[in-house]
Amino acid sequence: xxxxxxxxxxxxxxxxxxxxxxxxxxxxxxxxxxxxxxxxxxxxxxxxxxxxxxxxxxxxxxxxxxxxxxxxxxxxxxxxxxxxxxxxxxxxxxxxxxxxxxxxxxxxxxxxxxxxxxxxxxxxxxxxxxxxxxxxxxxxxxxxxxxxxxxxxxxxxxxxxxxxxxxxxxxxxxxxxxxxxxxxxxxxxxxxxxxxxxxxxxxxxxxxxxxxxxxxxxxxxxxxxxxxxxxxxxxxxxxxxxxxxxxxxxxxxxxxxx
Amino acid sequence: xxxxxxxxxxxxxxxxxxxxxxxxxxxxxxxxxxxxxxxxxxxxxxxxxxxxxxxxxxxxxxxxxxxxxxxxxxxxxxxxxxxxxxxxxxxxxxxxxxxxxxxxxxxxxxxxxxxxxxxxxxxxxxxxxxxxxxxxxxxxxxxxxxxxxxxxxxxxxxxxxxxxxxxxxxxxxxxxxxxxxxxxxxxxxxxxxxxxxxxxxxxxxxxxxxxxxxxxxxxxxxxxxxxxxxxxxxxxxxxxxxxxxxxxxxxxxxxxxxxxxxxxxxxxxxxxxxxxxxxxxxxxxxxxxxxxxxxxxxxxxxxxxxxxxxxxxxxxxxxxxxxxxxxxxxxxxxxxxxxxxxxxxxxxxxxxxxxxxxxxxxxxxxxxxxxxxxxxxxxxxxxxxxxxxxxxxxxxxxxxxxxxxxxxxxxxxxxxxxxxxxxxxxxxxxxxxxxxxxxxxxxxxxxxxxxxxxxxx
Ligand code: HEM
Numbered sequence: 001x002x003x004x005x006x007x008x009x010x011x012x013x014x015x016x017x018x019x020x021x022x023x024x025x026x027x028x029x030x031x032x033x034x035x036x037x038x039x040x041x042x043x044x045x046x047x048x049x050x051x052x053x054x055x056x057x058x059x060x061x062x063x064x065x066x067x068x069x070x071x072x073x074x075x076x077x078x079x080x081x082x083x084x085x086x087x088x089x090x091x092x093x094x095x096x097x098x099x100x101x102x103x104x105x106x107x108x109x110x111x112x113x114x115x116x117x118x119x120x121x122x123x124x125x126x127x128x129x130x131x132x133x134x135x136x137x138x139x140x141x142x143x144x145x146x147x148x149x150x151x152x153x154x155x156x157x158x159x160x161x162x163x164x165x166x167x168x169x170x171x172x173x174x175x176x177x178x179x180x181x182x183x184x185x186x187x188x189x190x191x192x193x194x195x196x197x198x199x200x201x202x203x204x205x206x207x208x209x210x211x212x213x214x215x216x217x218x219x220x221x222x223x224x225x226x227x228x229x230x231x232x233x234x235x236x237x238x239x240x241x242x243x244x245x246x247x248x249x250x251x252x253x254x255x256x257x258x
Numbered sequence: 259x260x261x262x263x264x265x266x267x268x269x270x271x272x273x274x275x276x277x278x279x280x281x282x283x284x285x286x287x288x289x290x291x292x293x294x295x296x297x298x299x300x301x302x303x304x305x306x307x308x309x310x311x312x313x314x315x316x317x318x319x320x321x322x323x324x325x326x327x328x329x330x331x332x333x334x335x336x337x338x339x340x341x342x343x344x345x346x347x348x349x350x351x352x353x354x355x356x357x358x359x360x361x362x363x364x365x366x367x368x369x370x371x372x373x374x375x376x377x378x379x380x381x382x383x384x385x386x387x388x389x390x391x392x393x394x395x396x397x398x399x400x401x402x403x404x405x406x407x408x409x410x411x412x413x414x415x416x417x418x419x420x421x422x423x424x425x426x427x428x429x430x431x432x433x434x435x436x437x438x439x440x441x442x443x444x445x446x447x448x449x450x451x452x453x454x455x456x457x458x459x460x461x462x463x464x465x466x467x468x469x470x471x472x473x474x475x476x477x478x479x480x481x482x483x484x485x486x487x488x489x490x491x492x493x494x495x496x497x498x499x500x501x502x503x504x505x506x507x508x509x510x511x512x513x514x515x516x517x518x519x520x521x522x523x524x525x526x527x528x529x530x531x532x533x534x535x536x537x538x539x540x541x542x543x544x545x546x547x548x549x550x551x552x553x554x555x556x557x558x559x560x561x562x563x564x565x566x567x568x569x570x571x572x573x574x575x576x577x578x579x580x581x582x583x584x585x586x587x588x589x590x591x592x593x594x595x596x597x598x599x600x601x602x603x604x605x606x607x608x609x610x611x612x613x614x615x616x617x618x619x620x621x622x623x624x625x626x627x628x629x630x631x632x633x634x635x636x637x638x639x640x641x642x643x644x645x646x647x648x649x650x651x652x653x654x655x656x657x658x659x660x661x662x663x664x665x666x667x668x669x670x671x672x673x674x675x676x677x678x679x680x681x682x683x684x685x686x687x688x689x690x691x692x693x694x695x696x697x698x699x700x701x702x703x704x705x706x707x708x709x710x711x712x713x714x715x
Contacts, residue, residue: 029459042458049452051462054433057426058469065470069477089491096488106481113415114477116506120419121426127537127562128430130546130555137538144534151506158504165412167492168501172511176523179712187520188713216494255548257450 041245043253050254055129059122063150064241066115070153073108074230080104081160083226085219088162112154119150131255139247142240149237156229159222167217170225174217177208184208268402273338276396280330283392287323290385291316301382315382322389329396342400343591352589357515358698360580364572368563375552379432388424401591407579411487416505416578423571433550447549499583499596508577509570515585516693518714526690533565533683540680542672557664565687604703611642636708643706647715655681 001007008014009022023032033044049055080099081091095105123143126132132140159170182189183206190201203215213220248254294300300314333341343351371378378384395417398404408417437447503511513522545554552559580587582594612620623635637644658665658681669677696702706715 023459026457029457032459039459039463042462045455045457046462047452048454048456049449051456051458051465052449052452053465054429055449057429058465061466061469062473065473069474092488096485103478103481106484106486107477109486110415110480110484111477113412113505117415117419117422121422123534124423124426124566125430128434128550128559129548130551130558131548132538133541133544133547134538140538141535144531147534148531154506155504161488162492163487164489164492164496164498165487167494168498169504172501173503173507176510176519179519180524181520184520184524186712187524188708188711191711218494256453257447257549258547 043249046253047256049256056254057121057125059118059125063115063118063122066111066118067237067241069111070108070115071234073104073111074234076104077108078230083160083222085162085222088160088222092161092163112157115150116154119147123147129255136247136251136255139244139251142244142247146237146240146244149233149240153229153233153237156225156233159217159225160229162222170221171217174208174211177211178203178206180207263402265402268405269339269400272399272405273333273336276333276338276341276399277330279396279399280326280333283389283396284323284326284330287319287326287389291319291323294319319385338400342397348401348591352592355580355587355589357576357587357694360576361572361694365568368567372560372563375431376435379428379435381432384428384432391424398590403591403593407594411484412505413578414484416575420571420575423567427567430550431552434552437549437551438553441551441554447551449549500581500585502577502581505574505578508581509573511585512573512577512581513690516690516697518712520712521715526686529683529686530565530570533687536679536683537562540672540676540683542676561684569687569690604697604701606704606707607643607646607702608639608707610700612639632710636710640706640708643704643715646705651682651685654685 002010019035020031021028023029030044033039033042077095080095082088092105096102126140126143155170155173159166178184178186180187182193183201184190185199185201185203185206185208187201187206190206191199193200203209209215211221211224212218213224294314295316300316302312302314303318305312329341332338378387399408407413433448437449440447502508510522510527513526516522517526541555541558543555543558545551546558579590582588582592583596583598584600586598586600588594588598608620612618621635621639623632627635655678659669659677660666665681668680672680693702696705704714706713708714
């Protein structure tokens with residue numbers, strides 16, 4: 001009888017998924033990169049320094065990986081969590097004390113912190129190698145937006161445990177919006193926006209209200225941040241990441257000396 | 259926060275941690291010695307007189323590993339309390355520490371590292387620095403106040419970040435120094451030597467796989483060792499003191515000391531984002547694309563490092579570790595005392611001008627005066643500050659061109675629009691250090707203070 005792995009590789013099922021022999025010779029190593037959906041993000045061959053860890057620090061890749069970890073653990077957390085005043089905190093307690101896989105929340109939180117750090121390190125490396133210079137200017141700009149989205153993801157998630165740490169951190173953070181020039185009710189210039197003597201920018205219509213959905217951090221805010229955190233921002237970030245990776249290749253691959 | 263734990267109990271807890279910690283550093287040094295010995299990269303430091311035996315870096319790191327092993331054993335056997343900084347030293351450090359000493363000190367330190375980079379990037383020097391900082395961390399951990407802040411679950415990542423930033427700054431500077439030396443000799447940068455092409459499968463795909471597994475392992479260990487914080491249920495009436503934003507925004511919260519929210523929370527962050535996006539379009543220097551270098555792009559390097567390491571990271575570290583109740587400043591070893599009072603006697607520029615200089619009192623419209631008159635009086639009251647501001651932004655860019663050869667060359671090469679963007683970004687970035695200096699030296703509160711319209715600057 002032939003060895004087991006040959007039987008598997010020779011079966012119709014396997015062949016329907018992987019349309020070529022194992023990538024152990026040069027030809028098939030090229031083919032695997034072209035036919036596999038996940039691998040086709042990569043080119044077939046690459047300059048040696050483009051994959052040197054001491055050059056790229058692998059920080060963009062690590063950030064992306066952490067984003068995937070956040071997506072998976074985040075979906076799992078959503079099974080357990082209800083964004084209401086009644087349940088949010090209790091669900092946290094249950095996650096800690098009752099749920100199996102009791103480190104789900106830990107992985108999600110620490111990977112989020114780590115992602116903020118690695119995205120800074122990635123930007124740091126891109127700057128230090130001058131990789132934002134032509135032709136990669138636009139990808140740098142996309143990167144800056146991704147950095148912003150990463151911070152916002154982290155910020156919106158910070159509120160969800162609904163403990164003291166959460167609401168006061170968000171209160172301090174969102175109080176800034178109150179002072180937005182013209183758009184915040186305590187911001188410079190907002191007093192000038194009046195219609196027939198009626199203030200247009202009040203604490204129930206200003207930028208902070210838009211962010212919180214209320215005059216202070218409350219139930220509406222929890223709902224708003226939940227939707228932003230679980231749906232809106234991840235979708236935006238995923239879209240921009242797709243463009244970001246595509247541009248890395250279209251701009252000629254990882255930068256290198258001319 | 260730790261009021262209910264006695265020092266003895268605390269030391270017992272810390273002893274376990276320190277044992278592992280010192281053992282880890284010992285292993286690190288042992289591995290380094292082993293690596294140097296195996297790879298033949300050991301450097302001879304000096305020869306023993308008489309026998310002529312060469313002492314190399316292998317011996318030094320072995321010795322260091324031995325010392326840390328002894329420290330580790332000592333910490334287990336109840337000696338942890340003795341492995342500490344003398345109280346007098348800690349008190350001295352706390353008394354001297356303040357926003358000024360901290361910020362200016364770090365700026366000086368980074369400047370020295372930058373200027374002496376050829377020396378500091380040497381692996382031996384950098385490794386010695388790492389050992390020293392780890393030792394200092396270790397002996398500081400026996401201080402209850404230090405430990406209680408550093409060990410807060412959400413703060414642990416920041417300690418990790420400091421070391422990661424240190425490592426990567428060293429790595430990049432070390433490559434840049436090598437490349438700059440090569441360029442000076444007329445050789446190509448190191449990155450150019452790796453020009454040959456390799457197949458992505460297996461070379462890159464396997465690297466990625468190993469990275470993912472390693473990361474997953476790190477995350478699991480981290481998640482098991484450190485529980486995610488969960489405090490008391492949210493209460494809108496019990497305000498914690500201090501109330502802090504999430505750690506990555508603490509640099510902005512620290513700016514609130516110097517600027518009102520509309521500047522610190524809206525305008526300056528906007529400038530940071532806009533400024534970052536503008537970088538590729540104002541840096542016209544074609545050199546240094548795709549390899550590490552400092553000499554070929556000194557201005558870009560220094561400006562970015564000032565913004566990133568000095569302003570962004572330094573302020574986050576300060577906001578996290580050194581700002582306690584009421585946002586007062588506390589030294590590394592100081593207890594966070596909610597009753598600490600700091601005298602605030604900051605004065606507005608208009609006060610300095612009208613009251614202290616002219617002795618007239620600040621101009622003020624009659625209470626029943628029409629709106630337009632009131633505004634006129636406000637503008638008069640704040641005229642000095644407003645003029646100063648106009649002068650700063652209006653006069654700054656041309657003055658730089660006229661008085662600085664460097665900026666003149668830039669202006670000629672960049673053209674008007676790009677130069678204006680660059681110079682204004684620099685002026686905006688400089689606003690923060692300028693305000694800090696003004697606060698520290700002459701207690702400046704606001705240059706322009708129009709509380710009537712929430713416009714304080
Ligand atoms: C969620 C955030 C981000 C992800 C997942 C991400 C991912 C990546 C990856 C995987 C690469 C390939 C090379 C490498 O790993 O270094 C890359 C390259 C690049 N990234 Fe990002 N990135 C992010 C944010 C940023 C930010 C914040 C910036 C800059 C402000 C940036 C600018 C760039 C540029 C210019 C390149 C091309 C570098 C080169 O060719 O050497 N990215 N990014």
